[in-house]
Amino acid sequence: MKNLQVIMIVWLALLVGGNKPLTAQEFAHINIGAVMVCEPEQALSTPPSFTEGECTTMNGRLVSPHKREVWFRTTVNITPAMVESTHPLGLFISAKASSRAWINGQLIGSNGTPAFSEADEIPGRMDAVFPIPTGLLKAGENAVTIHMSGHHGYLDLVSPIHFIGITAYSDPSDAILRDYMPSLLPLGILVLGALYFGVLAIRRREYGARLLVPLTALFSAGQLIAEVSRGLTPYTYPFHDIRLVLILAFAIATGASLFLHVLARFAPKPRAAIAGVSLLVYAAVLFLVDGFDPKSSMALFVPSLFAMLIAAYAATRGVKHAGGYAVALFLFCSLIIFAPTRFLDTYFYYCVAGLLMFLFAGEIRDHQRERRLRAREQARADKLQVILDESRERESPSNIKITSAGKVEFIATSDIAFCKGAGDYVELAVKGRAPVLHSQSLSEMEAELPGTFLRVHRSYLVNTTFIRALEREASGAQLILTTGETVPVSRRILPSVRKALG
Numbered sequence: 001m002k003n004l005q006v007i008m009i010v011w012l013a014l015l016v017g018g019n020k021p022l023t024a025q026e027f028a029h030i031n032i033g034a035v036m037v038c039e040p041e042q043a044l045s046t047p048p049s050f051t052e053g054e055c056t057t058m059n060g061r062l063v064s065p066h067k068r069e070v071w072f073r074t075t076v077n078i079t080p081a082m083v084e085s086t087h088p089l090g091l092f093i094s095a096k097a098s099s100r101a102w103i104n105g106q107l108i109g110s111n112g113t114p115a116f117s118e119a120d121e122i123p124g125r126m127d128a129v130f131p132i133p134t135g136l137l138k139a140g141e142n143a144v145t146i147h148m149s150g151h152h153g154y155l156d157l158v159s160p161i162h163f164i165g166i167t168a169y170s171d172p173s174d175a176i177l178r179d180y181m182p183s184l185l186p187l188g189i190l191v192l193g194a195l196y197f198g199v200l201a202i203r204r205r206e207y208g209a210r211l212l213v214p215l216t217a218l219f220s221a222g223q224l225i226a227e228v229s230r231g232l233t234p235y236t237y238p239f240h241d242i243r244l245v246l247i248l249a250f251a252i253a254t255g256a257s258l259f260l261h262v263l264a265r266f267a268p269k270p271r272a273a274i275a276g277v278s279l280l281v282y283a284a285v286l287f288l289v290d291g292f293d294p295k296s297s298m299a300l301f302v303p304s305l306f307a308m309l310i311a312a313y314a315a316t317r318g319v320k321h322a323g324g325y326a327v328a329l330f331l332f333c334s335l336i337i338f339a340p341t342r343f344l345d346t347y348f349y350y351c352v353a354g355l356l357m358f359l360f361a362g363e364i365r366d367h368q369r370e371r372r373l374r375a376r377e378q379a380r381a382d383k384l385q386v387i388l389d390e391s392r393e394r395e396s397p398s399n400i401k402i403t404s405a406g407k408v409e410f411i412a413t414s415d416i417a418f419c420k421g422a423g424d425y426v427e428l429a430v431k432g433r434a435p436v437l438h439s440q441s442l443s444e445m446e447a448e449l450p451g452t453f454l455r456v457h458r459s460y461l462v463n464t465t466f467i468r469a470l471e472r473e474a475s476g477a478q479l480i481l482t483t484g485e486t487v488p489v490s491r492r493i494l495p496s497v498r499k500a501l502g
Contacts, residue, residue, distance in 0.1 A: 034057055034059065035058065035059075035072045035074040036050045036055050036072060036073045036074070037055055037056055037057075037058055037063055038050060038054055038055035038070070038071040038072070039068060039069065039070050039071075040054075040069065040116070042116065043069075043116035043117070043120070047071060047073070047145045047147070048071055050071075050073050055071075060072070063161070064150075064156075064160055064161075065095070065114075065160060065161075066096070066097075066150045066153050066156045066157070066160055067150065067151055067156070068149065068150070069114060069115065069116045069148070069149040069151075070147075070148050071145065071146070071147050071148075072146055072148075073143065073144065073145045073146075074143075074144055075141045075142060075143060075144065076141070076142050076144050076166060077140065077141055078137050078138065078139055078140065078141075078166070079139065080139045082137070082166075083137055087169070088131060088132075088134075088168070088169040089132045089137065089167070089169055090130060090132060090166070090167065090168070090169035090170070091103065091108065091129065091132060091144075091164075091165075091166050092127075092129050092164070092166070092167060092172060093111065093127075093129075093130070093146070093161075093163070094126065094127045094128075094161075094162040094164075094172065095126070095148065095150075095161040095162060095237070096126065096150055096153050096157060096160040096161075096237045096241070097114070097124070097148040097149060097153075097160065097237060098111060098112030098113055098114040098115075098121055098122060098123055098124035098148065098149055098150070098237070099111045099112070099114055099124055099128065099146060099147065099148045100113075100146070100147040101130050101147075102143075102144070102145040102146075103136055103137065103142055103144055103145075104138070104142055104143050105143065105145075106133070108130045108131070108133065108136070109130035109131065110124070111124035111125055111130070112124025112236070112237075114148055114149040115149055115151070116149070117151065118151035118152065121149050121151045123152045123236040123237055124236060124237060125234050125236055125237065126230070126234075126236065126239070126240045127172035127234065128172065129169060129172055131169055132169075137166075146164070152237070152238045153237065153240075154238065154241040155244065155292075157241075157291075157292070158290060158291045159291070171234075172234075173230075173231055173234050176230055176231035177228075177231030178231075179231070180227070180228045180230075180231045183224055183227070183228060183349050185350075185353075186224065186349040186353035187221060187224050187225070187228075189353045189356070189357065190217045190218075190221035190224065190352070190353060190356065191217075191221050193213075193214065193357075194215075194221060195214075197210075197213055197217070197360065198211070198214035198215070198218065201213075201214060208264055209261050209265050210363065212258075212261035213261055213356070213359050215253075215257045216254055216257040216261065216356060217356050219250050219257060220250070220254050220349070220352045220353075220356065222253075223246075223247055223250035223251055223254060224349050226247045226250060227247055227349075229243060230243065244292045247296055248295055248299060251295075251296040251299035252286070252299045254352070255282075255300045255302065255304065256279075256282075256303055258303055258307055258355075259278065259303035259307045261359070262307035262311055262325060262329070263278075263310060265322075265325075266310050266311050266319055266322050267310045267314070268313075268314075274310075278303070278306045282302050282303060282306075285298050285302050286298060297336055300352075301333060301336045304329050304333050304336075305329075307325075307329050308326055308329035308333060311323075311325035312326040312330075324358070325362075328355055332355050335351055397413065397414045398412070398413045398414075399411065399412055399413065400416075400448060402436060403438065403439050403440075404436055404438055411430060413449060413450055413452075413453075413463070415430050415431045415432070416428050416430055416431075416453075416463055417429040417430070417431060417462075417463055417466045417482075417483050418460055418463060418481070419442060419445055419446075419449075419453070419460070419461040420442075420459060421441070421458070421459040421460070422437070424439070424440075424441060425437050425438060425439055425440070426438045426440055426441070426445050429483070431483065442461065446461055449461065452465055454497065454500055455493065456479060456490065456497050457489060457490045458490060460487050460488065462481070464500070466481045466482050467479050467480075467501065468480045468481060468482050470489070470501060476489065477489040477491070477494050479497075
């Protein structure tokens with residue numbers, strides 16, 4: 001028998017007085033203090049005799065069915081209220097093994113087929129329940145015999161047996177899924193954040209620190225989906241190893257993405273050296289820590305701690321927003337330290353969602369600031385372009401070919417004050433002469449005119465060299481031209497006109 005530690009997590013809530021219906025929270029715990037364990041040398045079809053010569057008495061926490069067949073016998077104490085309850089009872093076994101169970105010498109069911117060899121074993125469900133026939137249990141101690149094997153498992157876990165107990169009969173997946181239901185809210189936040197900020201970073205071709213934030217959210221969502229899969233589908237126990245590997249892999253990817261994001265934003269140079277040393281320490285910690293839950297916790301704690309230190313150092317140097325990052329990461333690390341065992345089950349996804357919402361808020365703030373900067377730069381560029389166009393028009397005035405009533409003539413664009421759309425025609429206000437009707441649409445006209453002409457209304461193009469003032473009235477805005485004429489300005493276009501004239 002290998003000296004492997006196996007923890008049987010048992011929840012016990014005893015009924016006090018009265019013949020009450022049994023609830024899902026009322027458990028009869030399996031006695032694991034001292035169990036009789038047999039590891040037969042050949043296949044058995046019935047339970048062994050559990051004599052001292054064939055078996056050993058040992059702490060139930062040292063029992064492991066990984067790559068072997070084991071039989072063990074123990075007792076369970078049943079209260080009179082449980083015996084008298086009309087609610088059906090069940091023996092629940094959550095373990096990385098196939099199993100078969102007897103109570104008081106009577107077989108009550110099989111979960112897969114436990115066997116002496118891998119070829120004969122049929123993998124059972126990770127979370128199984130055996131209905132207990134009415135009248136089989138008695139008040140006081142009851143003998144429980146369990147036959148297990150885990151030949152098809154891949155990983156030798158510290159705790160392959162998660163839970164054994166008797167309570168009200170129900171589908172184990174239902175109870176597991178109820179525990180995971182609150183995680184749907186952070187899952188929505190993680191998925192939406194990953195999609196929105198991922199698309200935003202890709203559209204802007206920002207593949208550095210900005211893309212690492214949605215990647216952190218995406219990996220966290222993947223970890224949550226892998227976690228919740230236990231309640232979504234009643235998988236057989238070999239898949240549990242795959243699920244644990246996926247959870248750990250997503251945790252590593254989440255922690256690494258978070259660290260690299262903070263590194264890219266706040267770390268001093270040489271960043272490659274800092275990243276290399278940090279990742280070596282990270283890998284060493286993960287290698288030394290035993291158990292998948294501790295590894296997953298460390299996969300998040302270590303890079304978050306390093307990221308916090310980088311942000312704190314940047315804050316002391318006066319780097320903008322570094323202090324906020326340091327505080328948020330400090331709170332995140334503190335939750336892992338003070339609740340290391342419950343962190344992954346209870347707090348993790350809400351904590352990660354909260355941390356990422358902080359990062360999302362920073363991304364939105366930076367995005368809005370960059371949009372304002374780009375808008376100001378574009379406004380300056382547009383204004384400069386107008387000045388250049390006006391300069392070119394003064395030095396070398398352009399002409400436009402006008403067709404009206406079968407007559408063709410060329411008019412200098414510098415003499416056109418504005419153009420007014422009139423269906424399939426355009427009315428040109430020309431300096432020093434009567435309006436000219438041109439057989440062309442306003443959009444076609446706009447494409448031919450130089451950059452000194454500005455669209456201020458869906459029906460008007462104005463030559464900016466003729467603009468004297470912009471006036472606001474109760475009915476709207478209008479441009480006052482040097483010719484004394486006025487041109488309306490669309491409310492929708494008014495901000496653009498102001499920028500162009502500013």
